[in-house]
Amino acid sequence: xxxxxxxxxxxxxxxxxxxxxxxxxxxxxxxxxxxxxxxxxxxxxxxxxxxxxxxxxxxxxxxxxxxxxxxxxxxxxxxxxxxxxxxxxxxxxxxxxxxxxxxxxxxxxxxxxxxxxxxxxxxxxxxxxxxxxxxxxxxxxxxxxxxxxxxxxxxx
Numbered sequence: 001x002x003x004x005x006x007x008x009x010x011x012x013x014x015x016x017x018x019x020x021x022x023x024x025x026x027x028x029x030x031x032x033x034x035x036x037x038x039x040x041x042x043x044x045x046x047x048x049x050x051x052x053x054x055x056x057x058x059x060x061x062x063x064x065x066x067x068x069x070x071x072x073x074x075x076x077x078x079x080x081x082x083x084x085x086x087x088x089x090x091x092x093x094x095x096x097x098x099x100x101x102x103x104x105x106x107x108x109x110x111x112x113x114x115x116x117x118x119x120x121x122x123x124x125x126x127x128x129x130x131x132x133x134x135x136x137x138x139x140x141x142x143x144x145x146x147x148x149x150x151x152x153x154x155x156x
Contacts (some may be wrong), residue, residue, distance in 0.1 A: 002059040014100045017048055017055040017067065024064035032083040036144035037118065039081065047080065056081070056100055058084070058093045068097040070105055077105030079115035082124070090131065094127055102114065102131075111155055125149060 010043045017025070022044060029038050047069050048055045058066035063145060066084035068075055079101060084094045105113060125135075133151040142148035 013059045017057050021057050025067050026107055028083050028085050031086055058097055065112050066093045066097055068101045070101040075111045077110040077113045113153040115151050119147045119149050
């Protein structure tokens with residue numbers, strides 16, 4: 001569990017997802033992504049079952065305001081999804097979630113991290129660039145109605 005304090009946040013906690021968080025995560029998913037890009041309840045439950053240490057939530061003053069899901073495939077890590085409730089953006093929450101999931105994957109000795117992001121999601125692309133991810137290629141129609149940008153980061 002990670003606690004952060006700043007002028008924006010009284011008490012941000014990054015912790016592992018718990019099944020009681022599901023409704024909040026689904027609400028964030030609905031507010032952050034178009035219908036074609038949203039994960040179902042079953043997908044969230046499956047990721048939690050597979051590797052609970054890589055499904056994290058951001059809790060601010062008792063409210064779930066963001067989440068990140070990671071996965072490990074052999075010696076590489078995948079940032080599956082990262083979302084922050086629109087009312088809580090630009091406060092460093094996405095950055096905290098990203099750093100925390102990266103640390104967990106790096107402790108498992110992954111050699112590279114990868115993610116996909118909608119080409120229209122400029123704030124997310126800028127966050128990933130800031131943290132060392134490099135654009136690799138466009139994935140045509142990755143999302144039903146939109147292309148994605150594949151980004152990689154080599155672990156030192």
